[in-house]
Amino acid sequence: MSGQVLDRVAHLPAGVSEDPGGFDLTAPDGTHYRVDLATGVLDPHNDLLANAVQGRRAVVFVSPTVDRLHGDRLRAYLSARTRPGQWTLHVVPTGEHHKTLAAVEHVCALAKADGLDRHGVMVAVGGGIVADVVGFAASIYARGIRYIKVNTTLVGQVDVGVGVKTGVNALQTKNMFGAYHPAHASLNDPAFLSTLPHREIRCGLAEIVKMAVILDADLFAALERHPDAFRRSGGGRPDHSHGELETYILRTSMRLMMEELCPNLQEHELARLVDFGHTFSPVVETAGGHRLEHGEAVAVDMALSAHLARLLGLADEDTCERVVRLLRRIGLPVFDPGTCTPELMTQALRASWQRRGRKLHLVVPTDIGKAAFVEELADVPEDVLRTALRALAADGERRDA
Structure with missing residues (x-):
């Protein structure tokens, strides 16, 4: 059944399978979940969300923006496809400053006040922050209940929506607290992307460039060839739902991410290629007071990592230049003067080294489509880091034709 999910099905072979409606993942430990990719998810005739709820009590959480853009359709869907009195909807604030334990407790308090029991389901409709907060709340509410993700942003669909991690920021650290809690269903409708501002599209593209x-x-x-993907327009609003290019980019990114996650779903192995762009970026985000969005910080990180690869002799100059040039052409930052200092970037390296079990596991490109790990802090000498930051500053001042 499309939209079914999370279960333990050890008889299925481990791996990721793809079909026209989405992807199924079965991890080596038997954890299984599905990620659906379909249009018209909030159309009352679409069964995906209703089948995922399965007639259970549902408490739905949306961001203010999602409520403004899609709230009427969401309420109409729930009214049409669930029994009266079986659902409630709450608007919760978003932004990194609201991605906290207090936000998780607030979600749990609303669910309890609505009478949600252990057979019920939480539903998160929105971007990555809503999914992270509601997913973490679901992982601890009554020791764990089902939750459903309806991902409305590009980052949500290619990154948060295909994985099992939930989390919130704490102790001046990004995603310090969290849990591995696969969603009961993850529903992705490309039509949602047509409502996104260009900055959010660019942030999603950063995660796609990473893969x-x-x-x-x-x-x-x-x-x-198409750095304007998902933003192409002849003067009107771009068509994100049916573009062949966008469909290829979306599906390829989702599949690649799931294939990388599958054998190491709960990160028992801390060296992960998908951490490319995620060594320096947590400090860029937090030290900058979240002035940069997550995808923008990831872009800065990828550019810095590309220069380090060049300086360490792991990648040639052309590879480095192509990575940095693509990020700039998309419109993403490659340098942030406020946070890209030797002191803060050294701090970022040490924090990653500590978090990753006293190994750096810094992912750097060795060619386009290939990457390697720099394992030790000593492998990134201070003078090399300073030289890379100077090159990054020069990149930040350049403009492509």
């Missing part, structure tokens, strides 16, 4: 750099040279080349 292309480390795993797929063809995807990278497609982005080089």
Whole structure:
């Protein structure tokens, strides 16, 4: 059944399978979940969300923006496809400053006040922050209940929506607290993307560039040819639902991410290629007071990591230049003067080293579509880091034709 999910099905072979409606993942430990990719998720005739709820008591959480753009359709769907009195909807604030334990407790308090029991389901409709907060709340509410993600942003669909991690920021650290809690269903409708501002599209593209750099040279080349993907328009609003290019980018990114996550779903192995762009970026975000969005900080991190790869002799100059140039052409920052200092970036390296079990596991490109790990702090000498930051500053001042 489309939209079914999370279960333990050890008889299925481990791996990711793809079909026209989405993807199924079965991890080596038997954890199984499905990610659906379909249009018209909030159309009352679409069964995906209703089948995922399965007649259970549902408490739905949306961001203010999602409520403004899609709230009427969501309420109409729930009214049409669930029994009267079986659902409630709450608008919760978003933004990194609201991604906290207090927000998780607030979600749990609302669910309890609505009478949600252990057989009920939480539903998160929105971007990555809503999914992270509600997913973490679901993982601890009554020691764990089901939750459903309806991902409305590009980052949500290619990153948060295909994984099992939930989390909130705490102790001046990004995603310090969290849990591995696969969603009962993850529903992704490309039509939602047509309502996103360009900045959010660019942030989603940063996560797509990440996957292309480390795993797929063809995807990278497609982005080089079309850095305006998901924003192409002849003067009107771009068509995100049916563009062949966008469909290819979306599906390829989702599949690549799931294939990388599958054998190491709960991160028992701390060296992960998908951490490309996620070594320096947590400090860029937090030290900058979240002035940069997550995807923008990831772009800065990828550019810095590309320069480090060049200076360490792990990648040639052309590879480094292509990575940085693509990020700039998409419109993403590659340098942040306020946080890209030797002191703060050294701090970022040490924090990652500590978090990753006293190994650095810094992911750097070795070619387009290939990557490697720099394992030790000593492998990134201070003078190399300073030289990379100077090159990054020069990149930040350049403009592409």
